[in-house]
Amino acid sequence: MSSTVQAFPPSDEFAAQANGTAEMYDHADADRLEFWAEQARRLDWATDFTTTLDWSDAPFAKWFVGGRLNVAVNCVDRHVAAGKGDRVAIHWVGEPGDTRDLTYSQLLAEVSKAANYFSSIGLVAGDRVAIYMPMVPEALISMLACARLGLTHSVVFAGFSSGALRSRVDDAEAKLVITTDGQYRRGQPAPLKTQVDEALGTGEDAAKSVEKVLVVRRTNHDPDLNWVEGRDVWWEDTVDEQSDTHEAEAFDAEHPLFLLYTSGTTGKPKGIVHSSGGYLTQVSYSFHYVFDHKEGRDVFWCGADIGWVTGHSYLVYGPLSNGATEVVYEGTPNSPNEHRHFEIIQKYGVTIYYIAPTLIRTFMKWGREIPDAHDLSSIRLLGSVGEPINPEAWKWYREVIGGDSAPIVDTWWQTETGAIMISPLPGVTATKPGSAMKPLPGISANIVDDQGNPVGAGEQGYLVLDQPWPSMLRGIWGDDERFRETYWSRFAEQGWYFAGDGARYDEDHALWVLGRVDDVMNVSGHRISTAEVESALVGHSGVAEAAVIGAADETTGQGIVAFVILREGVANTGDQLIAELRQQVSVEISPIAKPREINVVPELPKTRSGKIMRRLLKDVAEGRELGDTSTLVDPSVFEAIRAKKA
């Protein structure tokens, strides 16, 4: 990982037409706040802001103070007003093969109808709405309708369990839950509203805050769908009946646009709070420059689900605020077969394609003859997000999907940062496979040691953000203390944001993100906390104690490996027990959190102070020689597991 690594400079042709320029870095460095004030002008403000940043109450930031805007108007209305109403905003592709195109005019009508309905049931700015939906157009429409009314949405990934939904609904005290009757999973309809019913409970156990459940008919698979009179309504009977015009009002730049729950180092997910003006400024800016987006020409496709931050920022707010035309695909990449993504790219002439490394590695496993069977020549830019991309996958991506010429933007950011922070600027940066290269113009990051001293080239340190940025999280919902403690206490003296990632610079000062340094795992680009999985495992009546680690995995980046101690007198039934435990995690959290491997052990390696030695468990799981095992009564058990891997 040094300067001897082959760099890929932009072609002259690409550079000549690129949105980004090398001067942007100097310009932003010269006056960072002025730079961001200029970027904020990308948006339409109903009332101009008076101060770019108020950091007097750090770490609680206020950006674009005094400014008022409507996020949905910026994403939809203004494009229609500018005569672009007939431009396709969304090419939607359903998993079973149904499709729907929505122009900006049509999107405006749909968003207006939904906003009218939300108002009609008494929701007012500041109320929270939970969205638990597959990738149907109504999911995006719902998010925008919330934004239009100043309702704070909380999207919950539709792969999460009813328990996970309930805790999020309760924490946010959501008044409305929007869902679908079912969702398609690999060609089969699966229930979804059933999980909502389970989550919300009845009688004494009912979720107190919820007044209505709005249901979009998607799969129509269940003639006996459970229905709670007075609470449940169909979208087609309510939203569709509304007027398709709606007068939008402007909200304060700091008005909370959404909450998004993400895993931390403890068992309880935290509701990350994002603002309106600052958030939209940075997602809009980054979309334009990082993806080199050309309005009216490009067709953008972000493969993320709206349940994750990437779906919020680069499937909804970034592209739509830029008037982009984008693909939204409902299903999995191998439904009905592994050609699906490439067929979609070819059909819609996708020019910019943004996915996670785990999917690239899956494509590699499936074999290049699959993409090679399609005309992918429309692609001119590729993006990667969510986890470190290994150089091999990077090169394959460029060569096989990018026709050996498309620049790759490896974008580092987090739910908390709201928008892309570290990434090459296409047409400007000579990229190195596996490196996110450097902070975007206007962003400042550093790599430091325990004491906060900058580390030298080649040395590993902690990634910190040493200056506030517009789309930064404004807090953790209802827990200011946890917000300070989680992100701002590590380098409190310096006032830096601690990202939780390790990183290093190479000799050319290119930045390499190395992955989490805390107890957060990254499985297929999904953040899962070890504590959450451990707590699900000990929820099983047979388990006394559990320790979970993320072990290197060729395809998913990390795989979840668990070590459990059974309760006294509980028999180890082998495969049956393991299946039960995996099911337990699936039900408590989500199928995505199911351990790849569960080992029943007689004890766990612990330090004198009783802390589990995760390092040693990682060595076991990854088949490395074990270091100091002196705290273990019987190291041979762990040796045996290790030996199987080595």
Ligand code: WTA
């Ligand atoms: C990791 C996803 C290396 C990182 C947008 C971070 C990455 C966590 C990259 C955030 C990248 C994201 N290279 N690692 N390009 N992008 N990560 O909140 O560990 O789901 O802290 O946001 O993903 O995950 P989150």
